[in-house]
Amino acid sequence: MKVLTAKSAGFCWGVQRAVRKARELASRQDTGTLFTDGSLIHNAELMHQLESEGICRWDGHSPLDSGTLIIRAHGIPPSRREALGRLSVRLEDATCPDVARIQALIRRHARKGYHIVIFGDPGHAEVVGLExxxxxxxHVVASAADVxxxxxxxxxxxxxxxxxxxxxxxxxxxxxQQRFPDAVILDTICNSTRNRxxxxIELARQVDAIVVVGDAHSANTVRLAELARTLRPTHHIQTADQLKPEWFNGCRTAGLTAGASTPDFVIAAVRTRLESMP
Ligand code: SF4
Structure with missing residues (x-):
């Protein structure tokens, strides 16, 4: 089967930056044991790979009294940053600068007395941090009904x-705007998400079916699959072994894209498997 792969498939610059930072720290002699505060990014395959390189996920509860702790790309709330600052570990910040920009906008408006409404997935790490x-x-809203x-x-x-x-x-x-006509509206969806x-949408015009690769916990991958489903028959998978040939009966060209936290090696394996299908 012919496969067209989106140029934007895979790591965004914020994820690339976080992973590079973790690997640079791992290559140094002065960092001690390296931990990430929760998942550095939402991708189980990459987190396994990082673990094999000595970068372990801290569960937030086990005692931690030495080494280096990396703040995840999604960012964390100021209260957590203060709590982590009280631990006897060195803190390294891998918050994506695009997320840090939203945090700063929220803080600036909150300090001017604004009530902040955050459109996002309740409980998602970035949203918890922003709140x-x-x-x-x-106030977190997930739908117009919540408004x-x-x-x-x-x-x-x-x-x-x-x-x-x-x-x-x-x-x-x-x-x-209907409920709060004077509300200040800020455009905070990142460029990487918009481009992807x-x-x-462009890719969908050229293919019969779409495969979206990425972790089920990755918000941007889930959104990408949501959008893809409105365009073409879509399959959201995490790894190549989840692909089923019968999904592509009668399909001549498949479109392949992936979320911002999906590593290249996972995308390449999916592409190879798709290309091997009749
Ligand atoms: S998806 Fe956007 S905000 Fe999230 S890490 Fe990537 S660049 Fe940053």
Whole structure:
């Protein structure tokens, strides 16, 4: 089968930066044991690979009194940063600068008295981190229906988790503007997410089916698969061995894309398997 691969498939610059930082630290003699605070990025295959290189995921509970702890690409709330600062470990920050920018925008508006509405996945690491910067005045919404349930408040500032779909954000913006006409609306979906989604729309025009590769916990991969399903028959997989030949009966060309945290070696294995199919 012919396979067209999206140029943007795989690591975004924020993930590349976090992984490079972890590997650079691992190559040094002065860092002691290296841990990541939770998953550095949302990809089980890469986390296994990093573990084999001596970079281990800290569960947040086990005693930790030496070594180096890397803050994940998704960022963390200020309260957690303070708590980690009290541990006897060296802290290294791998927060994606695009996420750090949203954190700074939230903090700036919260300090001016704004109530911050965050459009995002409740409980997702980035969203938990962002909410922490709202200084107690944050509200997470996942849908326009959630906007209806918000209390009366003013002034209001709306931001989005960096990996949301622009079209869905637009429906949230409309719902916010109806309820809070003077709300400040900030465009916080990152360029990497926008490019990846635009390229997928273009790719879909040339293929019969789409394969989206990435971890089920990766917000941007889940969004990518959501978008793909509106365009072509879509299969979201994590690894090549999950591909089933019968999915592609009658299919001449498959489109391949991947989330921002999917390593190249996983994408290459999927591509090879797809190309071997009749
Ligand atoms: S998807 Fe965007 S915000 Fe998230 S790590 Fe990548 S560049 Fe940063």
């Amino acid at each position: 922490g910067y709202a200084e107690g005045n944050g 209806e349930k918000l209390p009366a408040m003013s002034p209001v500032c709306l931001v989005a988790q960096s990996t949301q779909l622009p079209d869905t954000y637009q429906t949230i913006i409309q719902a916010i 989604q635009s390229e997928l």
